[in-house]
Amino acid sequence: MIAHVHDNINYLKTKKGIMSWLVTVDHKRIGMMYLASILLFFITGGTFAFLFRLELWSPLKDFLTPDQYNQFFTLHGVIMVFLVVVPGIPAALGNFIVPIQIGAKDLAFPKLNLTSLYLYWIGAAVALWSIVAGHADQGWTMYAPYSLSQNPAVLWMMVAAFILGFSSILTGLNFIVTMHTMRAPGMTWYRMPLFLWAMYATGIMQIFATPVLAITLILLLMENFFGIGIFDPALGGDPLLMQHFFWFYSHPAVYIIVVPGFGITSELIAAFAKKDIFGYRFVAYSSVAIAIIGFIVWGHHMFVAGQSELADTIFSFLTFFTAVPSAIKVFNWTATLYKGSIDLKTPMLYALQFLWNFTIGGLTGIILAILSVDIHLHDTYFIVSHFHYVAMGSTMIAFIGGIHYWWPKMTGKMYNESVGKLASIIVFVGFNVTFFVQLIMGSLGSPRRYYHYWDQFQIYHQISTVGVFILAIGLFTALINLIVSLWTGATAPANPWGAKTLEWQTDSPPPLYNFTETPVVTHGPYAFETEKA
Amino acid sequence: MDNGKTFWLPEKASTFTSIVDPAFDLYLWISVFFFGLIVILITVFTFKYLRRRPDQLATAQITHNLTLELSWTIIPLIIVMALFFVGMKGFLHMRVAPSGYMQVNVKGQKWSWSFEYPAGAVNDTLVVPVNTPVKLAMTSRDVIHSFYIPAFRAKADVLPNRWNAIWFQATRTGVFPVECTQYCGTNHSYMWTAVKVVEPEVYQEWLANASDPGKGKTPEQFGALLYQKRGCNACHSIDGSKGVGPSWKGLYGRQETTNVGMVMVDEAYLKESMMVPTAKIVTGFQPVMPVFQGVLSEREIAALMAYIKSLK
């Protein structure tokens, strides 16, 4: 029996008032606060993109100056990377779901969880302050020596990223410990849902990679303030060293960004095909494999930067190995659909979109590992499109799919299914219209971060801008549909989708301590039945 | 005239297009195949196994098939290894300039390019003869830029205090855009110039007429003059005999043993030796060379390098 039965009720109702939320240690409330914050920053970062895509309608000035354009793409990148997609799924959905899926009452360190949230908010505040404090235009990649201009806005951005990094490390740490020590009785590692395996792999990367970003930022700040001579070539420093340090974190970071999406996709496909994931162990191991291999490939961002041919060759060779675990996952998910019972509910539409977008994103990534071809494609729109296919078309789509999937559990409400489906289709069309043409633009030689462009690229830019309108409409429709359901949605049952993981074996929304009785696990996470012949 | 532009790739104008474009096309077809396969399978499965009754369950819980799983692990692995070799082979060819190249030095700065020619000419567009290997030794005066000629499939970052080199061989005459492709500030997207590829006779004529800062010498001649005028001859011989400093005879392209290990004597090392002479000391010599930073102009450094290279 769980102690304190008298307050083990719907977590939304246990305590009232803003203060009860701000000092809570309940992982569910913390997850919801993260969710609201992240969606807010997604809209902010998206607005900057919307505006500069409008500017790109014509090759000449429409309404932004070159400096404003440069600042907008910088802010778009910094907000999206550090405030949305890196924290994203782990903070908003992971915090809510991980303890429940594992059968525990909370994460291992609830107070540390609240600390992570406050670090996130403080980092976000500093990042937003940097918008006001000046004109940061160095791109989210902050390459030296351009970022050594002692511009106060750039410096505040570096401080913000530093703080946000700690939030990320502590979240990963919390998840890994929770999975080691707090699994419910009977939940062996191989009975854990694949979402948890993905969170584990992500946690490894958060803990081991993010500290290197912290040092990179400290050194950049020291170089800016004191000119210590580590990155600035005029002072005896090496700008390539900055790139090595930066990408040592930022390459694992892109897997921190996408691996949680893999976890959600497994959950959605299993639930909406009523099937055990094909090749469960391969899928579980492949997340861990990606996490590990992801640490030794960072130099593939620097093939034309001036490293030696030997370094380039080694990084290219190792990068190809990241292709295999990703390919395995896509094949396994596809095979899971075979002989299933497939229901095209909203979350499933997002999961299928993920497969489409991630296949393109992954394929366009592998081509970049081909050294001779990368010389032509590097720093063009091809790269921009590739990373949007994975960071947005895969991660954000999985994120939105996951929000829809777990919405009834988190809020106790059902959203309008027809509107949800419609929004999902509009998002799919809008996303691909926006970004597919950018692949072509890039391979035709159009550089990235370009305010002005040659006339022959205008048609592609215009198609892309039209796509952004469609995408925005789809996203806002989805958001409004979800928010409206809070007031007018039907009451959600405990298990609206008939799924088998532990979070569906408790009420919607869950009680404060997640379960009324400690669950005992006797089978795997996707133990669906089959039709009688 | 067909300039070779396709749906995906820009016009073709260098020998590199026969390396990059086939690799790109090969990969495109592999991608289309796998993407198509996945999309078709997903579509077929989705509609064939669509839930028709609300309580309908799966018809079978197939959770693994070792043959299938091993196949789709090993086959992609083989494919990507093949792609690696294709890429590496092409890349090494694209990185190492063949002998007999013509060199032009490139300076990037916010937000323009300047090209410095052997005879001392400085120009703002890159004029080169067709069907000739051209090597560009590039450096930046301020932040990191990147030199990109889409039609040649050639690109390299351009860094301050370092020399990065690329080479290419243009296959037809014409004017081809050159763009900066590493973000460098306000006018990053205006930092463009062009490569003008002309017949060799036209090139020679251009070069002879191009502005010349009064020397009228080949870079080797100018370098030979500087060798005496700047006092290099006090410490460095050109006949192989050891002086206060190493002899310049046969110096370029040699592997030297220094106090920090083996170094290849290339442009980067030569420049460093002039700018920061104490950085790497050849074994057997003292760190007594004066600093030439601020003393030698870029043109003079280039001339000296050309002279050193000519002393085989």
Added chain:
Amino acid sequence: MATVTGLPEHHVAHHFDSAEQEFDSAKTGMWLFMASEIMMFGALFVGALLFHTLHHGGFAEGSAHLDWRFGAVNTFFLLTAGLTMGLAVVSAQAGEQGKVRMNLILSLVFAAGFLVVKSLEYAQKFEHGTLPGRLWHAHHGFSDPFAHVFFGLYFVMTGLHAVHVLVGMGLMIFALVRSSRVQFSRSYFTPIEMVAIYWALVDLVWVFLFPLLYLIR
């Protein structure tokens, strides 16, 4: 429950199922945190080693200007504090509250000693002008133009380490407070153990820092 010292026993936080789960979680978490710290300092070490190779002359000069005796005294202080922290853990497991406090106080004293010596060293640098980058105004004794890069890295690395020593002292004070609020025993000595593991990292980093900056040429 009454204990020998009259201090209350520790209550397991109620999201845990058992004291064992709570302790396992704390220990796993602490080691993971230490792993992240090793990655952080490790990155700095890689940078330092790279510059040691790139600007060997400057590094040798810079290193020669550090007084290894200060470093040796500091090594002694840190390692002794590590010893007293280990003794504190043993005392906690035995429930000897008084000895725990004594060992914690000794650790604090040695840690403070480290910071005092460090301040003396830093003061000396200010006097000699061997400060990072733009603040450099050393007048004599340096012929290599890149000696200042050494000092830049010296300040970042020892500064970051000193911040960790300060945090460690804060943790020791926190453990002292805990020792007057709750009874330690074989089944509950978590706070002392956690501080000891943290301090082990502080020592580990220094054990590499000292030779790298002070000893190798």
